[in-house]
Amino acid sequence: MSLEEVLSKVNDINTKISAITEDVDLLKKKNKDKEDREMITSALVRSRSRSPRSSREDDRTRRSSRERGERSWADIVDSELHPEEEDVDSSQLIEVSEDTHRLLTGSCTRNMSNEMRKRVRGRYKLPKVEATRTPRMDPVIKTLAPQVARSADKELARIQTFVLDALAPISSILENIDGMTAEDVTEASMAATELLGNANAKISRLRREKLIASINRNLIPMLQDDVIFGDVAPNLFGPDFSRRAKEFLDQVSALKSLTHPTRHSQGQTSGTSYRRPLLHRGPPLGRGSGRGRGGGPSHPHHKGVPSGHGERPSHSH
Incomplete structure (x- = not known):
């Protein structure tokens, strides 16, 4: 066997070794990804089915962490970011x-x-920076997170996109300030203000919807009117909200009485009529909600707003 043949075989062996090495590295990577998924799944399962004893241990761990001065994001929100x-x-x-x-x-x-x-955002281009995009949910988390968590994340991601909109005009100023006129800078600043303000307005609406949904969902359509909340600062709802909510519910009740005359007449013949409290919790009171002539409603306890403008059900005899 000549030297050239020996070298050729050595090269073939080296090529095969390199291929095997690449296959091993790829296999290791796949195993690592699988281990990561299993680790996350195991952690979620443990957190959902942990015993009272483990909960007590977690509480002790959290207290110990706080004593060492190690604070979680929730601690920061409660202590430093409260409005x-x-x-x-x-x-x-x-x-x-x-x-x-x-x-x-x-x-x-x-x-x-x-x-x-x-139209406002389109006048400026977003920067080619990945960190300025709304982060997508990782596939492994998407398969593990329950639907309620994914829905909440979708709402937050939408708001996050609105916040990041403002980076388009701001980046334009940062990159082109030397070639911009004072009028150009003013227009870009106003666009950024409008986009940031839009994000703020949408966050305020989302906060109102979450709060009202826990009290009386029939009031949610009322929250779509921005004019009502144009002068409520520094509060979220404003001092006139109770009155406006009552007027809105009265209008809804009047419309329902027109569209359902049979139900309305039945309520009159029974000798009992009901007026919904200002912020009644649950669906409108309907047929079968009373306990006979002169009887009270089947839901005697109603949750109202702190201002005290709610009304108790009245009975006509």
Whole structure:
């Protein structure tokens, strides 16, 4: 066998070794991914089925962590990011012109239509930076998370997209400031303000919907009217919300009585009539909700707003 043949065989062996090495590395990677998925699944199963004893141990661990000064994100939210603790000294606030005041108020209280949002954002390009995109849910988490968690994440991701919209005009200023006129900078700043304000308005609406959904879902359509909440700052609902909610429910009740006359007449012949409390919890009171002539409603306890404008059911004899 010549030297050339020997070298050729050695090269063949090296090639095969390299191929085997690549296969081994690929297999290791697949095994690692599988182990990661199994680890996450196991952790979720343990957290869902943990015993009271393990819960007590977790509580002791959390207390120990806090004693060592190690705080979780929830701790930070409760202690440092609560809105009531963000009141600033008036000396730290600046006076703004009437035009700026009008821009800020309108932007932060009114939800943009999707068409308007695209038109404002479309004047500027988003930067080619992955971190400025709304993160997608990882496939492994998507398969493990329950539907309620995925729905909540979808709402948050939508709001996150609105917040990131403002980076388009802001990035334009940062990249092109040397070649921009004062008018260009002003327009870009106003666009960023409008987009950030839109995100703020949508967050406020989402907060209202979550709160009202836990009290009386019949009031949710009322929350779509931004005009009602245009002057409620610094509160979320404003002092007139109880009155407006009562008027809205009265209108809904009147419309229902027109569309369901038979049910209305039956309520009159029974000798008992009901008026819904301001923020009644649950579906409208209907046929069969009383206990006979002069009897009270089948749901005597109703949850109302703190202002005390709710009304108790009245009985006509």
